[in-house]
Amino acid sequence: MFLHSLLALAAAFPADTTSTRYLDYYRGIMSLASLPQSAADVKQLVLKRDAGVITLNQGTIYLLSPVGGRTVAAVFRGAGRLTLTPPEAPERDALHRLLGGNAVDDSITEAILIFDDSTATQLRGLSFHGGDVPDDLLGHVHDFVQSLRGENDGAFMPSVMASLLSESPNGFLMVHVRRANGSPLLFQYDPDVVHAVQLFKPASKMHWGANWSVVTEFAPAQPLAGSAGMWEFRQRVAVPSYKLEVWLKTTGIADLSFAASAIASFRAHEASGPWMHFALHRKLVVDSGRWSDGTAVPTFKAKNDDDLWVRAPHRLAAGDSAFVTLYYHGDLIDRYANWFFIDPGAAWYPKNQQGGDAALFDVTFHSPAWYPIASIGERGDSSLDGKVMTTRWVTKRPTPFATFNLGLFTTYHAQYEGAPPLDVMMSEEAHRALRNAMMDAGYMMLAQSHMQEAVAADISNSLKWFTHAFGPPLYDHFYITEIPYYEGVSFPGMIDLSWVTFQNTSLDGFDEFFRAHEVSHQWWGNGVRPATYRDTWLAEGVASFCGLWYLQSIRKGNKEYFKFLDAYVQNIKDNRDGGGATWLGYRDASPERPYGYQAMIYEKGAWIMHMLRILMLDLNTGKDDRFSAMMHDFHDSFSGRSATTDDFRGIVEKHVGVPMDWFFNEWVKGTAIPTYHVAWTSEATPDGKQRARFRITQENVPPDFQAYVLVSADLGQNRFANFRIKVTGAQTEYASPVLPIAPQAVTFNELHSVLADVKMERW
Template identity: 30%
Template sequence: MFKNIFTLIFILLLIVTASAQDNNLPDGQEVYRQLKNLELYPNQVAQVQNLTLKKNVATFNFLEGKIYFLQPVLGKTTGLVFIGEGIFQFTPPTEIERYQLKKFTDSEILNARFSELYLRFTDSTFEELTSKLQFVAGEVEGKAKDINSDSRKRALKVLGKNLNTRALEDLLFAGEIEEGSLATGFFYADIKARDERRLFYIFDPKNIEEVALYRDNPKLADTEFDMVCSFHKESDYKEGNPEEKDEINPMHYKMEIELETNGKMRATCELTFIPLVDGIRVIPFWMDYRVEIEKKSEQDPSQVILIAEKGEHGFIAVFPYPLKANQEEKLLVSDSAEILDRNYFGMFFIESTVAWFPRYGFNLRSTYDLTFKTPKDYKFISVGEKIKEWTEGRYLYTHWKHDFPSKMASFNLGYFDIYQEKKEGLPEVIVYWNDDFHRKLALVYESGANMKKRVAADVLNSLNFFQNSFGKYPLDHLFATEIPYSHGQAFTGLLHLSWLTFQAEEKFEEESFRAHEVAHQWWGHMVGWNTYHDQWLSEGFAEYSGAWFAQNTLKDNKKFFGELKSWRGNIVGGHTKRGSDGTKAGPLWLGSRLNSSRSFDYYTLVYEKGAFVLHMLRNMLMDFKTFSDDKFSAMLKDFVTTYYGKNASTSDFQKIVEKHFGEDMDWFFKQWVYGIEIPKYVYSYSTQKAADKYEVTLKVRQENVSPDFKMQVPVVVVYKQEGYSVFRVWVDKPEVEVKLPPVPMEVKEIVFNPFESVLAEVEEGK
């Protein structure tokens, strides 16, 4: 196995304008050196008693103790250490976040006593405190020095945050600083609580959700820390919260990449980007956490420099001059990394499929021009359209252009066989799989026949189904490649499919899995998700799309409703093997935060509950006389058309839903997306003959939900003779009694909530 160590050698080429030669600008590398080596300042020590500092929804009460400030940099003090007695108070502004706080701390309001406090800031904290303090010159005690050193290391190790580079962003900012701008300064607190658990409080105007609270976990926990709460600053809930916090737009990547069979990658990357803010000099990029940057012994202050620490999740580029908004810039980066590894059978797998090149943000879209140099004995596939292919010596060169703006770019390499499937009017599907691997595996494990054809057929047929249901696919091809993992992953025009789906066929499960990844061409790529709160618009939609395709292609309602029943069981009761608590873990809107030390519920709620939400909308729009999905498809096509090439939020999708339902659907989203309640319906009914008709009286008791919880539930009246009728009834209070419209024949039975139409438990009462 190759070592998972990345070595990056960054060479930066920049056309430096006249402003770059401004000698009055601070040297970014020197300022960072000062920040990195900051010590406590003996001339700024203060004894404190009953001092209060408020930072948005957090309050720090310094009851008694001593404050040691850090040395100033560029005339600004950016941190302090406190030793003594204090109380940290924290009150989340929303019901969802109060629920989360209680899940982790057993209280909706946090009052934590602390004995040590480490603060870093570039906002007005220093001025707020010094107006109430009297400094004395004194010796800095050893414990305070240790806190200063340990806290900086802890921020990087536990949270992956380099506080010095974050401070550098603000200290070097040369634009206008206005109230509400991104450059008003950040605030970070490392709090040692009396129970020895550490809390981390962050207020950062550059984050979409400016306020966050973390808590570290015991050494044996599955995660090092939990994000307990994350939300917008107080004023946003009154005035609206702008989601756009990006400072640059990464327009285009031009890369040359060389891959070797020993796992080594060497690459040059020219990034063309447009600054969106005047005056920035520091741009953060992220890459795989194993990245190590080799620094030159001498760096020219007139050129861009890169800064990163070992273990950091990325690096920063420091420009020698302030960037101007809307003025195109180019950045050239050369790197090398050990990015490929192999399994026992010699199949390659990519250590990081999405972070092998410098990234700004996660959801921003770029175009790509990629030239790969690979050993010619291996087949190679990339995102984009292959423009040219040639060989030189033992290497294969391929040139790819990807003009569809995409969030990610990836590739695959291996001893692949190729199978192509083409039907008139549809994109070409090209499958890459390792036939030799599966022939060897068939000696030990069960193997299906013609698996390459089955995979290709499902990819092609699901493409056709989704084009009819969601709208046109934008490319003329779709690559499906085998990877030695148990999961799948989708890129624009390129699928990574698990080796398991090439090995054996398990009806419904494999069709659904393959179609799930195909569906990401619409849900995730054509229509992206805005923040982690909206990931269900990608994963939940793809999960349901896969099951819907399997239902349609196999004509197997029993399997389809069995899948829904399985999802319901996981959502209501959790999933022990996954470590899932189900719905009580929180609303599906919490996205990735649903995985924590308390439970692992991202899959159960984002995938399965997200899919169930879409299923409920489908059934609410369905014509039960014809079982037509035309209205449902029209809604999803409208969603794709409206947000094509954009990132949509949950509220964006709600607007589309309301347009097609013709009514306010706030109640639906509050219950199913932002809520955790799952109803239980206990129903009974009676029938009586009236003239030549039969009357049905239905009684329903609604349990386990709030009194105002409501849902429209289908009811099937099955006749003793052949046939049935379907009605819809509103259950909108704890107990309802409904008289159904008279029916023409004697009733055999009532089926309440057929077709798993509502995510609910159902019991027939007496």
């Protein structure tokens, strides 16, 4: 028996050999099969990865066929247990919302393991014997593997492929469990990402575009090296610069073809590879590649898939640097009538998936001369060769955001006093054709004349306003381009605005708000970048608030400012249960709550900033000086780099002078919205003056929830006494400061100081 065990282990764990072909690994994982003499009885085998624990109490485990010369998979049937408790309250709330409890503690009957960590060592300690994997259990393995597969041959969950392609164990573990009660779950420990501990549940691919959706994820208790300040991937390999050359040519049907070369430099922060992972738009096809010494680059990209794999000549050691040139093309740009559809967020160059994606860009475009073009950075050399315009764009500082836009534009150049120069690029011809088409169909479309001038004036005005509020932006020339989408996107020195805002400027203030929102991203998003997806609200929520702040200023009143905030309230309420805390970022969106991201990041983020503003308001002067100084300081402190929510909290505490963790725990990491039942009366003080007494019942929030609510007491003859009440507990009575006379009326939650429902009651 001992000899048989040794022979089984030799077959199951052969000497390491590495295939150079990506598809070998893919086909190996897709065709996992039984092995002879590779079954073992298991008792109390524990796989602990940070907060996740998989215990195989009793049963049989079967090793599965090797992939790339290594045993990386096994399947278990018997009795076991999965336990996991997220360390952070927002993640426990997410777990409760999606699975019904604050922790996972479930009996399991099957487990499918894919591993590139110490699991292999643990399994070597077992005594193996004969016994094939039962057919139904092997069928479950194949079904699970299929759930990780993409649409086309070679497309597969990248976390698994990264572990398979690594020449050295990277610490990866994935375990698919069948629960005794409940749907299957997928536990993953992926050390390539910041939030390495992950739990997934089944999802509808038709709705999600994938078979698994995140339930909870968080960083290990001991954060992994290279995690600090990273958006998603640990900083294992940096790509500090790109030199891109793009050819945009007209086709016989007046479309534009796209072809490009990309020279990417990369530098290893730790041993990595030899396969490097990039993202490249699903419609783009890699033609060839070469290293700086001229040798060919093996690459793989599945059809209509975003994952690009590039194989280095050898595994990189920490400190190694290399340059790779890739040539690629594809149907990136769609045309409809006179509009060119260029997705502003498209990965039109190979984006790093092994660390941060902030880089320096040097981009040269060869494009039809009759289509004006704009990109990020400073426009440098340009030349005209027949009908081809060549332009060069160079960034002075690293950025994770790069784009371009071109079209049937007319360009309006403007430079207003005290503001940077602008080039506003709008397709008058496309608007004219759209109006004519609508008229032919019997519809009228509102349109104003001189919209380029109107947009330029509004953009210039908001640039000046935000410069006064936060300090100078990082860029000194701005390109404002029209895109045929119902959205805006802001890049370094370049702002894409929806075609709708070039139709007219609405009377309700939305267009002024919308344009200012995108302009403010030059400070919040491009100037100060959110460090992780959890901090996205520091870009989108702050920008939404800034749009409202600007609108309040130019309209010289509060009407539109509070109208938008009031509209946000219902959206936040409708989406908080199906979404989650603002701190969850993109995970607030779901097929059931598609507006969740907009509501919890943009709109609740704006409310968070508004509440801070009112909390810091000087009640004697009514001025925002403290809040304004805080925002200016935040920009000065983090301009040109990334910031976390905790970084922002530190700036807030510096200017408020007291700990503010309670505020961020409640509003950024929490979802509760208080309801206040308020009764009040006036009473005389011993010295013959007056004060207001309040009885406040607080509902729908945790027991330790607190808020500083602004109250305004109307003393008559246009006199008001303003003060704050710190509301805590379920029901409490409060007394106002001493007042000269009895109030005629009281406004509880003046200026919407707290996102709350207020119900006034009789004393």
